[in-house]
Amino acid sequence: MSNHLALDGAGPPANERALHIEELVKRYPTGVEALRGVSLGIESGGFFGLLGPNGAGKSTLIHCATGLAQPTSGTIRVFGHDAIGDYAEARQVVGLAPQELNLDWFLTVEETLDYHAGYFGMPKRERRDRTRELLETFSLTAKRDERTRTLSGGMKRRLILARALMHRPRLLILDEPTAGVDIELRLELWHYVQRINREGTTILLTTHYLEEAEQLCDRVAFINEGQIVAQGSSAELTSAYGVTNLEDAYLALVGRQELSRSQLEGLVS
Amino acid sequence: MSTAQIRFLTLWRREVNRFMKIKKQTIGAPLLETFLYISVFGAALGSRIGELHGIDYVVFVTPGLIMMAWSTNAFANNSSSILQQKFQGAIQDQLSSPASPLELLLAFALGGFTRGFLVAALTFIAASFLIDLPVDHILVLIPALFLVGFFFSQLGVLVGVRAEQFDDIALAQTFVLQPLIFLGGVFYSASLLPEPFQTLTYFNPVYYMINLIRYGFLGYSEASVALSLLALAAATVALFAVNLRLFSRGYRLRA
Structure with missing residues (x-):
């Protein structure tokens, strides 16, 4: 199977999108290339999941979109505003809940x-x-x-x-918002986020809880080693990887199918 | 009030709020320190020294102490506030806001400037109760104090942005700033120093700042007032330009 699944159609023009990223590259002075030509589109009002292993480039992408990191090259537009050139307008409509308790x-x-x-x-x-x-x-x-x-x-x-x-904010970015929180807060949070999403707030979510992403997100992208390797709806991704759920699609992406719950259940029985 | 005004006021309020929450350390301690300097160097040693250039020793040293209070507090506030926020990651909240590099720089600088001003003003008020401190040239004194305050605020911002650990700030404060201030003639007149120390003092920029402040208060200066004022203004503008460039590039602030 190809590692680069192009499931995302052309979609509406960049100006109508909540987040439109084209050929984004982030290279640190150490030479590490955290993002290698990432292109991504999130429709206004969407609930978008960005999934990938640790160090895949999720937080770097978010930092580039919110002004906490400076892209090496590429374009980022937030509701049509250039995140570099019109940073004030772009940042005005973004809310960031970072992974770190800062x-x-x-x-x-x-x-x-x-x-x-x-x-x-x-x-x-x-x-x-x-x-x-x-x-x-x-x-x-x-x-x-x-x-x-x-x-x-x-x-x-x-x-x-x-x-x-x-x-x-019109675009709410949640970077691992449920890491280390109890079930009560997690459910409260999802109820609240789903409500504001229905009311029109676009959500960009990164999480390691794939079942949550599957339930909440209308579109999902897999990022690995600084590149978007697949994006589409959960159904499209599972079908593309020939599996039954997003977790198995993710495991297929990182080449760890042997960790699939169905495999483990087979071993136990 | 416009959006930009609200934003700038909030950024500045945060800086003031920070030092006011630990005011025993940020206001009380430096005030006591300056008061002790006046007591020890003024009352205790001053009675033995008598006069310098026809001015009571305690009166001679007080303008320098006021300048020292303003400069060290402006520097310490900004350097530690910025490094602390970088450490906690809390600075991301300001950096991801629509605030421009200029707004961020001015607000950080103004925080230290405000603390320095408060300590210096309280020192002046307290000193006025203890000694007869004249203000001979207010039109020199006010711009000189403001320039000194702004210069050291900017220096604090620069060190805070560059610093990666608290040791970096201590290094700048203990091994650079304090020797320059102490050897700049706060407690003595450079003209009384033997060579080569007298000539060496002329290479110390703080010497000219102290002379300006002393001239503003007492009407006595060992250096050209106009030239000192001009040099201080130029140095402040240059430092501000360097900081603005660093903030615009996101140097050690944005990844």
Whole structure:
């Protein structure tokens, strides 16, 4: 089977897409090429999963799209705005919940949300109302005056998600949002994210939980060694790899079919 | 208020909030340190030294101490704030916002400038209760203090951006900045030094800053006021240009 499955059709023009990436290359000064000509399109209102093994280039791609990394070459457009040339317009409509718990230890929970909204130019009254709303949504109201360093891991994760949503982004990027969180938060999160997706927010999700990606995402891309090797709907990918679920398609991609649950179940029986 | 104004104000508020949350360390300690300098060098040693160039010793050293308070606090605040945020990754929140490199640089710089100003102003107020400190040339003093504050704020930003560990900041502060300040004539008049130390002092940029501030307060300077002011302004602009280039390139801030 070819490693490069072109399941993504031409689709609508770049300006109508939430995220449009063309021939993106990121080469670090050490010479490491984290992204090698990545092209990707996410339709407005879509729920897109970006899957791949550790070190495949998922976070680098996200960092390039949000201004945390500078691409070596290629184009990134966010709702038609060039992420490099029109970075202010592009970043204004993106919310990022990064994989790392990158909270400022000096700030309280409430300040974290308020300052983030301020960076995006939200007026005071709007910041106050939105902060109250998200504190409530993510069950953080009782912790509002606590410094972020005193929060548990789960609470920090909630806060990072709330922070990403503060400025009402049109594209929400969730980089491993459920890594290390309990089942309750995971379900709460997915309910919330599905709701805002139905209301029009585009979601880009990276996760190692493939069954979640299969349930949530309407389109999925596999990235490996800095290249998009397949993209399409879950059904298209499973069919292309001749397997029954996304996990097996992923294992086929990384050449570890022997780890498939069906194989393991066969061994146990 | 425009979106850009809200953004800039928030970026600056965050910097001020940070140092105000640890004000015992960031405001109280430097204030006590300066007060101790005035007490030890002024009251204790000053009574033995008497006058320098016809000025009471304690009065002679106080302008330099005010400048030292402003400069060291502006530097320390910005260098440690930026490195700390890089360490925690919290700086990503600002970097992924629509803020321009210029907005980010000015806000970081202004944070340290504000802390330096607060400590210097409190030092001045406290000193005014203890000694009779004149302000002879306010039109020189104000721009000189502002330039000194802005220069060291920028220097703090530069060191903070370049630093990869806290040791890098300590190295700059302990082995470069403090010797330059202490040997720049805060506690003595360079004209009284034997050679080659007197000539060596003329190569120390901080010497000209201290002279400017001393002239603003006391009307006494050993160096050309106009030339010192011009050189300080040029150095500040040059440092700002270097920092702006680093921020625009994302040097050690963006991968």
